[in-house]
Amino acid sequence: MECLRSLYMSYIIVAVYGIKLLSAIAIHTDNVGRKDSRNYSSYDIYTHLTPYGILPVDGVSFEFQVKACNDAFVLLSSANDLNSTVLYEIVIGSRANTVIVIRRKYGGKTALMTGVKAIVLFCDEYTKLFVNWSNSGRITLGNDSHTFIDWTDPNPLQIEGYGIMTGMGSNGSWIFNLEETTCECECTTNIPNLSNYTHAELLDILAPEITKIRQHLLVDNTQLSSTIRRLTSAPDDRTSSKGVGLIAVILFVSMIGTVIVIDISRLVKQSKPIWQLCRHICSKVNIGSIKNKY
Template sequence: MFWTIVSISFLSFSAVNGQCLGHWTFLQGRCWNISSTSGSWQTGIDYCQKIGGDLANIDSADKQKNVTQVIKNANEISIHTENRYHYHYLHDLGLDVTNTTSVTFTVKACNDAHIALSSVKGDDRKDTYEIVIGGWSDSQSVIRDCKQCAHMAEVRHLSHPVSCTEARPFWISWNNSSIRVGMGNSVGAQQFMAWNDPAPHPVNYVAVSTGFGSTGDWTFKKHPHMPGQYWIGASDFGDRNAWTWMPSESDLHYTNWFPGQPDNTDNKQHCLVLDANSQMKWRDENCEDHKNFLCEKQREQSSIVG
């Protein structure tokens, strides 16, 4: 069996001094790992043990808070852009769009939020779609077929689309020769601009820029392939028919169930899932369903003294 491992990097001394080695990441005294491929609950146990840990046991509100932060940081990247019209490519930060056709993001900028969708990294003069949101003093948005080229689509806004004080959500998609732009977190909803390219080019890289009097703070969803549900280490198919953490076999003194859960639909749901799409609440699911794995272990002992 082959697994793909997502390495999550936190810029902290503990993360780099040997306390969490390899593909593990340190946060609040523990080491954490999220798989980017999926499998059954038992496959998750095997995966975590193979890399030296166990499926996560969330036995307190503090630990639930830590797990929420781990998942958030695994799925998002943030970048600040200066008041300078210069593109920053996001591939090196972990934004890989080669197997997807859309991105979702938030941006806080007074005006001129620029996004480049390029075929070649670093080359924004050709084979690049340039989207400007809130240009011309935050009054107009456009789609261009290259950097600073003619407008292929444009819209004049009745209200300002971007904000100096608020991070506002947007999405961009490039599918079936159609470049589309909308507001919100749901791709396809609240569309306000589109253009059908008669000679489309591939999109392999995303870059962002501000300028023209504005800086920008951006956050992009990093791993759209992650479904947002993660096996964690509890089940209720032990001898006592009660929910227990594995491998410790300890009871669940702390819980974070989604309303109406657990419901054991069709008497087949005996393993615990953390659902990032439902505010990190818990659900019981069929143990044979395929989910990602959230693993934890104690931190390594380091001989480095800081």
């Protein structure tokens, strides 16, 4: 919880004063053994990058450094949470660190699309690489001096999620470069230097700004669309919807009418003895004597 509070404070400081964020994130991936997307769910074996704040540059590119003896995997998935069987799997250092390949999985079928012989991974040294892709289906992998893979999928997949892992006996260390973020607005403050304050002091200094931001972010639950939808029915002016509603009303009225018609004949039959009893009682009563009495 303290970690989340510190992260929240970092974003507050950035929003108010424009302090730069981290420029790189390091991730360690354990050896997953002889597992890959051909036999296992990518959601279960890959490390999802988005929760780390790692997003592709312009939505189509990653630059990273990786240190592994062999089999470093990069996943490009059609699902944001990686829970999909529609994906590309790039294997760097496959077959005892001698080959780079791209696999394409669609549904339950996985196919090897392209490959090239290349030794790019080292057990004790980082290798800098990039992965690019486009909506046209072109995927490239290389470094500053050479492009190892340049392949175009004739039936490109929509890429929404990204992941990494290492396997086949190899652990991995990854470094992803992040674009430095600064406040582009004209920030105004009377505090000349924030670097000389502790976390507790920053909380006191920024308390008024934090209060303003919290008040600005407060939401009236009664005005939420989910609350309004829960209490009201959305109008639907489509002819098909009106037709379905009319049919439902006709069926409902027909069912009730049928029950009433069936019961009316039975009610008439059962009411005959009552009428006969009433006539019998009335015939025994001297109506004229009752009128004279009153």
